[in-house]
Amino acid sequence: MKVYWRHIPQANNSFAALAAACEVHGYEIDATDGPRPDVTIYSLNSINERLYRDEIAGADAITIVGGPHASACWREVAEYADYVVVGEGEYTLPALLSAIEEGRDPPPGVATASGYVPARHTVLLDGYPPFSRVKGFVEISRGCPFSCGYCQTPRLFGRCMRHRSIDEIARYASRFRDIRFVTPNAFAYGSDGVHLRLDRVERLLRSLDGRVYFGTFPGEVRPECISQQSVELVVDHCANTRLHFGAQSGSDAVLRRLHRGHTVEDVTRAFDLCREHGLVPVVDFILGLPFESDDDQRATLDLVKTVTRGGKAHIHYFMPLPGTPLEDARPRPLLAETEKVLGKLALDGRITGSWMDHEIRFFRHTSHL
Secondary structure, three states, X not given: OOXXXXXXXXXXXXXXXXXXXXXXXXXXXXXXXXOOOOEEEEEOOOOOHHHHHHHHHOXXXXXXXXXXXXXXXXXXHOOOOOEEEOOOOOOHHHXXXXXXXXXXXXXXXXXXXXXXXXXXXXXXXXXXXXXXXXXXXXXXXXXXXXXXXXXOHHHHHOOOOEEOOHHHHHHHHOOOOEEEXXXXXXXXXXXXXXXXXXXXXXXXXXXXXXXXXXXXXXXXXXXXXXXXXXXXXXXXXXXXXEEEEEEEOOOHHHHHHHOOOOOHHHHHHHHHHHHHOOOEEEEEEEEOOOOOOXXXXXXXXXXXXXXXXXXXXXXXXXXXXXXXXXOOOOOOOOOHHXXXXXXXXXXXXXXXXXXXXXXXXXXXXXXXX
């Protein structure tokens, strides 16, 4: 049975991880620019799903679809795809390929037009390689203990953090000259995500040979995790001159409603610590949140202006994502003064991102089927 992966740039790391998992079970997956028999696999997010829906529905092949959109909207996706992998794919996808090849019913964790039985497992990262012949970033942690209202991560991977062992990380990282990691919070490595274990972070960094980039895309950090000790680990052991973290809002009231788990003061403290240690702070913001008042938006804009005096800001317009607490919320418009200030900052090269076009933001993210 021939198995193909539909090439979608935003899912490159998913391809690397899942091709490696399938290889463990004897299935070799090749990339393709369109559906091909026998089986073609897709990984979709909530932006690009609309681009591939008709292709999947009309494919002359068995189609398997996963990713954050498929996991949140499996009933919808099962109307045009043969199989939908819900959640993590390392165990479920090879089991599904075996079931297809042998003519059996799909395993738990796979939805069809006939229904869905949830998976009964959680993936242990050391149980599967992060990549094999298709190279990708090394995923060091999965899951998030926080419950930010706009985020799909804890809904896809759970709120209990799981970590790849230092030995396994070092083994795969040795294949790169420039080493970058996938993680929801780099400084949370080896911990429950709330109570940090920076001793384990230090052991990890000391185990690596090469230019290590830690706390940058695709493994940013949270502002309350930025401390004297954590910043010094980056300065002493890493090659990056930037630290990337999320503020999301300049209003404590908005942060509380988002369930962010940090304050505006945490953001300003993190910003100052980065500057004091010669690191450029790169800070994410979301504007147009549904419960954002005019004063809340102005407070965020003020924080953006502060950040851009000594760092960089990524600005994005709120988009409700399926499967999140805010999936049914409507974005609120930006104030005219907000658009004016953001336009000037963009022309000056002091901000990046998208407050007009969702795709710029969401096309840069990856998922694990």
